[in-house]
Structures are given as structure tokens and as C-alpha cells.
Amino acid sequence: MQHFPIIRLAAAxxxxxxxxxxxxxxxxxxxxxxxxxxxELTFDKAPDSAVTVGQATTEILYTLGLGDKVAGTSVWFTxxxxxxxxxxxxxxxxxxxxxxxxxxxxxxxxxVTVQYEWHIGAQGIVATREQFxxxxxxxxxLPADCVGKDNTAGSDGTRxxxxxxxxxxxxIEELATIFDIRAKGEAVLTDLKAREAAAVEAAKALDLKExxxxxxxxxxxxxxxxxxxxxxxxxAWMMASLGLKNVIDSPEEWPVVSWETIARANPDVIVxxxxxxxxxxxxxxxxxxxxLKSDPVASQMEAVKQGRVVIIDAHAMDPSIRxxxxxxxxxxxxxxxxxx
Numbered sequence: 001m002q003h004f005p006i007i008r009l010a011a012a013x014x015x016x017x018x019x020x021x022x023x024x025x026x027x028x029x030x031x032x033x034x035x036x037x038x039x040e041l042t043f044d045k046a047p048d049s050a051v052t053v054g055q056a057t058t059e060i061l062y063t064l065g066l067g068d069k070v071a072g073t074s075v076w077f078t079x080x081x082x083x084x085x086x087x088x089x090x091x092x093x094x095x096x097x098x099x100x101x102x103x104x105x106x107x108x109x110x111x112v113t114v115q116y117e118w119h120i121g122a123q124g125i126v127a128t129r130e131q132f133x134x135x136x137x138x139x140x141x142l143p144a145d146c147v148g149k150d151n152t153a154g155s156d157g158t159r160x161x162x163x164x165x166x167x168x169x170x171x172i173e174e175l176a177t178i179f180d181i182r183a184k185g186e187a188v189l190t191d192l193k194a195r196e197a198a199a200v201e202a203a204k205a206l207d208l209k210e211x212x213x214x215x216x217x218x219x220x221x222x223x224x225x226x227x228x229x230x231x232x233x234x235x236a237w238m239m240a241s242l243g244l245k246n247v248i249d250s251p252e253e254w255p256v257v258s259w260e261t262i263a264r265a266n267p268d269v270i271v272x273x274x275x276x277x278x279x280x281x282x283x284x285x286x287x288x289x290x291x292l293k294s295d296p297v298a299s300q301m302e303a304v305k306q307g308r309v310v311i312i313d314a315h316a317m318d319p320s321i322r323x324x325x326x327x328x329x330x331x332x333x334x335x336x337x338x339x340x
Contacts, residue, residue: 037146047110054115056320074099144319159232199331203242211339213269219282275314
């Protein structure tokens with residue numbers, strides 16, 4: 001069972017302000033005090049501007065209709081969602097990857113929204129949350145990166161509990177509350193949850209009792225062991241939601257596993273990541289497809305022979321609102337595969 005950070009309200013705030021049994025259109029009462037990833041935040045009013053450090057937080061703010069509040073963005077994995085292309089083109093990109101502390105502070109944001117604690121956190125490569133707090137700038141980290149997760153272990157941290165969409169949903173609700181747009185937040189959540197349920201029901205109708213899958217993100221070199229999804233992250237949640245067994249039995253989010261091991265498991269479906277990044281040759285999904293067909297080991301898997309390969313946006317394999325679209329894409333592809 002996943003445990004969420006406790007939201008504590010100041011005297012002037014009621015439970016209704018956070019939607020806990022509140023009327024649908026209740027406004028946020030300030031001052032608002034909440035606990036976020038171990039840090040207490042206080043808002044006397046809705047922030048007048050934001051800087052985002054992480055594409056997931058950027059797209060959540062856009063989805064909430066807060067694009068006009070975003071003064072700068074950073075840490076991009078791929079192109080912005082198509083519906084936000086025009087909006088995003090008019091917003092300054094502070095950095096494709098890690099922004100400098102100075103560049104974020106220079107925007108004088110009312111809030112900095114953060115996707116990963118390793119960017120802004122106890123050992124943040126951009127800065128610590130205390131450094132921003134000293135300047136009167138609150139930082140909000142998506143709960144998906146701290147709830148049920150230990151970020152003191154390794155660069156990516158370790159999930160103590162399997163990922164679910166609950167952390168993203170909590171982030172949407174809390175950001176909507178912070179910015180006093182609870183009705184919009186409720187509408188976004190209703191839509192996402194309905195889509196999630198529909199995708200799960202579609203897969204459930206297939207009665208997949210023994211079908212399995214593997215998610216291939218990338219490889220440091222084309223012909224060496226790939227980075228594949230373990231049991232802790234978003235891909236594992238997708239597989240479990242749709243009734244697919246993950247052939248990679250590892251608590252890590254992205255372990256390195258040999259093709260010989262994967263081939264012996266012979267997954268029924270192979271899901272590969274499509275991304276704009278070109279850090280590795282295998283970042284190119286076309287190179288992945290070529291490898292699967294030509295490698296003497298990988299090419300022998302039934303999923304390759306039968307063409308049971310699904311291509312999904314790489315950022316949708318990270319905790320984000322894109323998880324729902326990826327779930328839908330995978331659910332839509334399964335009927336054609338004739339799985340049992």
C-alpha cells in the first residue's frame with residue numbers, strides 16, 4: 001500500500017481546500033501549508049510564475065492551463081506533447097538538460113517545479129531545496145519521485161514500493177491546489193483516470209493469463225546488454241495493469257540484462273523506446289528494430305519473428321502524465337497479437 005506525504009493545513013485552511021470531501025469548485029484558502037517530499041511549504045497566495053526543472057512537471061503545468069505562468073523550462077527528453085507545441089515555442093528554454101542555479105533564480109519564479117530530486121534535492125546537481133528557500137523561492141517535487149522511493153541510494157534512487165499513477169495524480173491535485181485552480185485539476189484527473197480504466201478494461205477483455213513482455217529503453221552500445229525495465233518503475237506498472245508478466249525479475253527500475261537471458265525468457269511482446277536523445281546508438285528506435293532482426297540471439301525470439309513489437313515514447317516510460325497514453329497504445333496493440 002502506498003503512503004503519501006501528509007498535507008497539513010494552516011489555521012485559515014480547511015480540508016475542503018484540498019478537495020478532501022470538498023465541493024467541486026471550492027477555492028484554495030491561504031496560507032496553504034503542505035508537506036512535499038519531506039519539506040514543508042507555505043504559500044500565502046497562488047504563485048505568479050514558475051520555472052520547471054523536468055519535462056514531466058512542464059507538461060503537467062501546461063495540461064492544467066498554467067502555461068502563461070511558466071517563465072522558463074529545462075531538462076527535456078523529447079519534443080513537447082503536440083498540443084502544446086505552439087505554447088512551448090513562446091516560453092524560454094533555460095537548458096535542454098540541467099539548468100544552472102543562477103539561470104533559474106534569475107527568473108525570480110514564485111515556484112520551481114521539479115521532476116527528480118537528483119536535480120533539486122539533498123544532493124541536487126542544480127541546487128538544494130534549502131538554497132532556493134534561502135532566496136524565498138519554494139520548490140515543489142513531484143511525489144512520484146519520492147513517495148515509496150529512497151533517493152539516497154544511487155543516482156536514480158531505489159523504489160521501495162512499485163510505481164503507480166497515484167504519485168502523478170497527487171502531484172496534479174496539489175499543483176492545482178497551490179495555484180488555486182482546483183476545478184481544472186479535478187477535470188484533468190477525471191479524464192486521466194477514465195482513460196486509465198478504459199485501457200485496463202480493454203486488456204482485461206483479452207484474458208491474458210500467460211502473456212509476457214519486456215521493455216527495452218536503450219543500450220550503451222548496440223551489441224551489448226540492454227537497459228530494460230525491472231519491477232519498480234512505470235513500465236512495470238503498465239505491464240501489471242494490462243495483465244502482462246514482466247520477464248525481467250529485478251527490483252531495479254532499469255537493470256542491465258543480457259540478450260541471452262531475455263531470449264531464454266522469450267517474451268511475447270517487446271516494447272521499445274522512441275526518443276530524440278542520441279547519447280547512445282540504441283537511442284534510435286530504428287536501430288533497435290534493425291538489431292532485433294539481425295542479432296543471432298535476439299532475432300530468435302517469437303516476438304521478433306511474429307512482429308509483436310510496440311514502439312512507445314521514451315518519456316512515457318518515466319513517471320509522467322504520458323504514462324496513460326502509453327498504456328492506451330500498448331492496450332490497443334495487444335488484440336492484433338493473438339496472445340493467450
